[in-house]
Amino acid sequence: MRNLQESLTGLNEHYLEMLKHLNRMLEINLEAIHDGKVNPKLYGECFIVEDVINAFEVKVKEDCINCIARFQPAAKNLRELIMLIDGVRLIERMADILKANFRAIKNIETNSPEINSRLDGAFYEYLIKIKKIFDSYVTSFATSDETILYELISADEEINKKTDEIVSKIANCIKENPNETEILLEVVSLVKKYERFSDHIIHLVVDLVYTLKGENLRKKELLEEQEN
Structure with missing residues (x-):
């Protein structure tokens, strides 16, 4: 019978598997954006991988709850289990977004296949930046390196800026067409x-900071907003 530490190790392995599957869905989206068309095989793979992620979510959540009930962990171990429960929920939601987006890419390809070239490749570069942030998060989780995490939090502003730039380009396309x-x-x-x-x-980054360092960045942000 597993002890708490063995159970946590197993849960972390399952969590990393979910992240790898989510990464594959992201790669599939990237390929479709880059090529401007949807490969039927990748379309099917995207749906299969999303089903695998859903199955992992159910198992990891159940196992985390069983660990809390059985071992009644404290401090860092409890934070880790709560993070895993919240994390798998977010990963499942992120997979839903990627699956829905793949459907949308297919529709855009059918109706206007030259869209990406008209945006000067900005859409593909945008998604590459998001993938780099995701890859850094996975690395940080796998190595427990919190120094990477603080750099990622500021990357959110860059993504928001790039979003505005692309939306502005699309607005110009609408005026022209x-x-x-x-x-x-x-x-x-x-x-x-x-x-x-x-x-x-x-959000996953912030939760991992809390697990590794005990520093609640969300609470800190809320307090700063109240002071201002």
Whole structure:
């Protein structure tokens, strides 16, 4: 029968597996954006991987709850279990975003396949930046290196700035091609969903800081807002 530490090790391994599957979905989205078309095989793979993530979410949450009930952990171990419960919930939600976005990319490809080139490749570069943030988070989780995390928190502002730039480019496209307003607005929605995906990464980052350092950045931010 496993003790608490063995159980945590197993849970962390499952969590990393979920992150790897989510990374694969992100790679599939990147490939579709880069090529401007959706490969049918990748389309099917995206749905299968999302199902795997859903199954992992259920198992990890159940195992975390069982650990809390059985071992009644304190301090860092309890923070870690709570982080895992919250983390798998967010990962499942992030997978939903990527699956929905893949559907949207397929629709955009059908109606306006040249969209990405008209945006000067900005959409692809935008998604590359988001993936780099995600990769850094995964590295930090796997190595327990909190120094990377503080750098990632500031990256959120850069993503927001890039989002505004792309939306501005799309607005110009709408002015030049008013007959394509509907499909271009769908591109805006796609960009905003990727921005939400990035926001979720930052939430995972903040939770990991709390687990590793005991520093609640969300509480700190709220207190600063109240003071201002």
